[in-house]
Amino acid sequence: MPVRLKKLIGTVLIVILVMLYALLATTFATLALSQSPWWVHLAYFALTGVLWVLPAMLIIKWMAGPRQR
Template sequence: MTIRTRKFLGAILLLVLATVWSLLGMAAAQMPWIAESGWRQAIYYVVVGLGWVLPAMPIVSWMQRADRVKSGS
Protein backbone atom coordinates (compact mmCIF):
# COMPACT_ATOMS: atom_id res chain seq x y z
CA MET A 1 0.00 0.00 0.00
CA THR A 2 1.43 3.38 -0.91
CA ILE A 3 1.79 6.23 1.54
CA ARG A 4 -0.77 8.21 -0.43
CA THR A 5 -3.37 5.46 0.03
CA ARG A 6 -2.51 5.08 3.72
CA LYS A 7 -2.92 8.83 4.26
CA PHE A 8 -6.30 8.80 2.53
CA LEU A 9 -7.56 5.83 4.55
CA GLY A 10 -6.02 7.23 7.73
CA ALA A 11 -7.80 10.55 7.25
CA ILE A 12 -11.10 8.74 6.88
CA LEU A 13 -10.37 6.63 9.97
CA LEU A 14 -9.49 9.74 11.98
CA LEU A 15 -12.74 11.44 10.94
CA VAL A 16 -14.74 8.36 11.94
CA LEU A 17 -12.84 8.12 15.23
CA ALA A 18 -13.44 11.79 16.07
CA THR A 19 -17.14 11.55 15.19
CA VAL A 20 -17.79 8.38 17.19
CA TRP A 21 -15.67 9.61 20.10
CA SER A 22 -17.52 12.93 20.30
CA LEU A 23 -20.96 11.31 20.09
CA LEU A 24 -20.09 8.80 22.82
CA GLY A 25 -18.57 11.60 24.90
CA MET A 26 -21.69 13.74 24.61
CA ALA A 27 -23.93 10.81 25.49
CA ALA A 28 -21.85 9.90 28.55
CA ALA A 29 -21.77 13.55 29.68
CA GLN A 30 -25.52 13.37 30.28
CA MET A 31 -25.10 10.85 33.08
CA PRO A 32 -26.44 12.29 36.33
CA TRP A 33 -23.22 11.72 38.30
CA ILE A 34 -21.30 13.87 35.79
CA ALA A 35 -24.00 16.46 35.08
CA GLU A 36 -24.64 17.34 38.74
CA SER A 37 -21.13 18.57 39.58
CA GLY A 38 -19.12 21.29 37.87
CA TRP A 39 -15.81 19.79 38.98
CA ARG A 40 -16.73 16.38 37.63
CA GLN A 41 -17.77 17.96 34.35
CA ALA A 42 -14.46 19.81 34.07
CA ILE A 43 -12.42 16.68 34.78
CA TYR A 44 -14.61 14.63 32.45
CA TYR A 45 -14.27 17.03 29.53
CA VAL A 46 -10.50 17.31 29.94
CA VAL A 47 -10.08 13.52 30.02
CA VAL A 48 -12.52 12.85 27.18
CA GLY A 49 -11.25 15.81 25.15
CA LEU A 50 -7.69 14.52 25.25
CA GLY A 51 -8.61 10.82 25.26
CA TRP A 52 -9.12 10.54 21.51
CA VAL A 53 -5.41 11.21 20.99
CA LEU A 54 -4.38 7.77 22.32
CA PRO A 55 -6.34 5.77 19.73
CA ALA A 56 -5.38 8.28 17.01
CA MET A 57 -1.61 7.93 17.55
CA PRO A 58 -1.32 4.43 16.00
CA ILE A 59 -3.38 5.58 13.01
CA VAL A 60 -1.12 8.59 12.43
CA SER A 61 2.06 6.54 12.80
CA TRP A 62 0.66 3.98 10.33
CA MET A 63 -0.13 6.81 7.90
CA GLN A 64 3.45 8.12 8.08
CA ARG A 65 5.16 4.77 7.56
CA ALA A 66 7.45 4.82 4.53
CA ASP A 67 6.67 2.83 1.42
CA ARG A 68 8.43 -0.48 0.99
CA VAL A 69 11.25 -0.41 -1.49
CA LYS A 70 10.50 -2.69 -4.42
CA SER A 71 13.40 -4.91 -5.36
CA GLY A 72 13.97 -4.97 -9.10
CA SER A 73 14.71 -8.40 -10.50
Protein backbone atom coordinates in the same frame (compact mmCIF):
# COMPACT_ATOMS: atom_id res chain seq x y z
CA MET B 1 0.49 -0.02 -0.07
CA PRO B 2 1.07 3.37 -1.70
CA VAL B 3 1.67 6.27 0.66
CA ARG B 4 -1.16 8.35 -0.80
CA LEU B 5 -3.65 5.54 -0.19
CA LYS B 6 -2.40 5.10 3.39
CA LYS B 7 -2.85 8.81 4.03
CA LEU B 8 -6.36 8.81 2.56
CA ILE B 9 -7.41 5.81 4.65
CA GLY B 10 -5.80 7.27 7.78
CA THR B 11 -7.51 10.63 7.29
CA VAL B 12 -10.91 8.99 6.89
CA LEU B 13 -10.27 6.83 9.98
CA ILE B 14 -9.32 9.84 12.09
CA VAL B 15 -12.43 11.76 11.04
CA ILE B 16 -14.63 8.75 11.88
CA LEU B 17 -12.78 8.27 15.18
CA VAL B 18 -13.31 11.88 16.24
CA MET B 19 -17.00 11.85 15.31
CA LEU B 20 -17.74 8.58 17.12
CA TYR B 21 -15.63 9.51 20.12
CA ALA B 22 -17.35 12.88 20.53
CA LEU B 23 -20.76 11.25 20.23
CA LEU B 24 -19.97 8.56 22.80
CA ALA B 25 -18.27 10.92 25.25
CA THR B 26 -21.13 13.42 25.12
CA THR B 27 -23.79 10.72 25.39
CA PHE B 28 -22.09 9.22 28.43
CA ALA B 29 -21.74 12.65 30.04
CA THR B 30 -25.39 13.41 29.43
CA LEU B 31 -26.60 10.12 30.88
CA ALA B 32 -24.20 9.56 33.75
CA LEU B 33 -23.11 13.03 34.85
CA SER B 34 -26.37 14.95 34.73
CA GLN B 35 -26.54 15.44 38.51
CA SER B 36 -22.80 15.88 39.11
CA PRO B 37 -21.18 19.13 40.26
CA TRP B 38 -19.47 21.45 37.79
CA TRP B 39 -15.96 20.32 38.67
CA VAL B 40 -16.80 16.70 37.75
CA HIS B 41 -17.97 17.91 34.33
CA LEU B 42 -14.81 19.96 33.95
CA ALA B 43 -12.56 17.03 34.86
CA TYR B 44 -14.49 14.62 32.62
CA PHE B 45 -14.40 16.85 29.56
CA ALA B 46 -10.74 17.77 30.15
CA LEU B 47 -9.84 14.08 30.30
CA THR B 48 -11.98 12.98 27.36
CA GLY B 49 -10.90 16.01 25.35
CA VAL B 50 -7.32 14.77 25.44
CA LEU B 51 -7.92 11.01 25.45
CA TRP B 52 -8.92 10.77 21.79
CA VAL B 53 -5.36 11.68 20.85
CA LEU B 54 -4.05 8.22 21.83
CA PRO B 55 -5.87 6.22 19.12
CA ALA B 56 -5.30 9.05 16.64
CA MET B 57 -1.56 8.81 17.31
CA LEU B 58 -1.63 5.12 16.42
CA ILE B 59 -3.38 5.89 13.14
CA ILE B 60 -0.89 8.65 12.34
CA LYS B 61 2.02 6.36 13.18
CA TRP B 62 0.60 3.76 10.78
CA MET B 63 0.16 6.42 8.10
CA ALA B 64 3.77 7.59 8.43
CA GLY B 65 5.21 4.10 8.65
CA PRO B 66 8.08 2.87 6.53
CA ARG B 67 7.52 2.56 2.81
CA GLN B 68 7.46 -0.86 1.24
CA ARG B 69 9.76 -1.26 -1.75
